[in-house]
Amino acid sequence: MTYEDFSEGQLFQTPAVFMTKEEIMTFADQYDPQYFHVDEKRADKSHFNDIIASGFHTIGKVWAEFIKLDVLGEDCIGGLGADEIRWKRPVYPKDYLKADIQVTKIAADDQKNRGVVTLYFDVKNQKEKTVLTFFTDVVVAGSREQSN
Template sequence: MQYFEDLVVGAKSSFGRYAVTREEVLAFAEKFDPQPFHLSDEAAAETHFGRLSASGWHTGAMSMAMLVENLKAQRQAGLGSPGMDELRWLKPVYPGDVLRCETELLHKRVSATRPEMGIFKTALVVFNQHDEPVMSYVSNGLIRTRPA
């Protein structure tokens, strides 16, 4: 199990592989972000996207799927997240793209009010198959400290 004490500030990681499908882009958009450029090739062609693109929120959900798989593989004693900072959608994500993540641990500290819990910040960047960054954010995570 990976605890707070095992986290190393400055540590970098690369993980994940998520193949974006047209069907998933449409299904997500229909339910959560029904803007025309996420639902129609014709409407998207009239925008700066040029063609059907994934919702930024969908890109966030795909990054979360990769992140959780990575955390499970590490057996991290995670306790969720109080939020994120500095969310940026840098480039459109299109059906056919294959995404991956890179992270860097920026900061960690033990909670002042709950010593059994650590708090950490991680910079996360999502890349497409051309190694172009498509999204970035700073994740705030909660993790158990090592039991005594």
């Protein structure tokens, strides 16, 4: 979608994705090897009482599902960053996650025929409890036809 195709308040939703203990531990072993992500015995005795997913894994998992919706498609030029990342609740093995994504802002740069689309992600588990929220800014191409 070109930035002109987006509108403030527009909503998208990812399908639910399943979190397995194996993928949680594999991701964490490589990218976030804290004991409550990789060591079952210690995690069982932790505040969480089990292995939990890295917050960065959770972001990546729902981002991938959003990309699979092909909303941005070939009009995506790239990301500018993420803001206000909040991990609200732990994500456990066997949790299902889905994201409600809302367009919160569109800033056009007509001189470069593109715009910045701000998206707000609200990620919920199977109990409809929010586990993660964040904003991200994405640069999106404008329409291919230039008006004179």
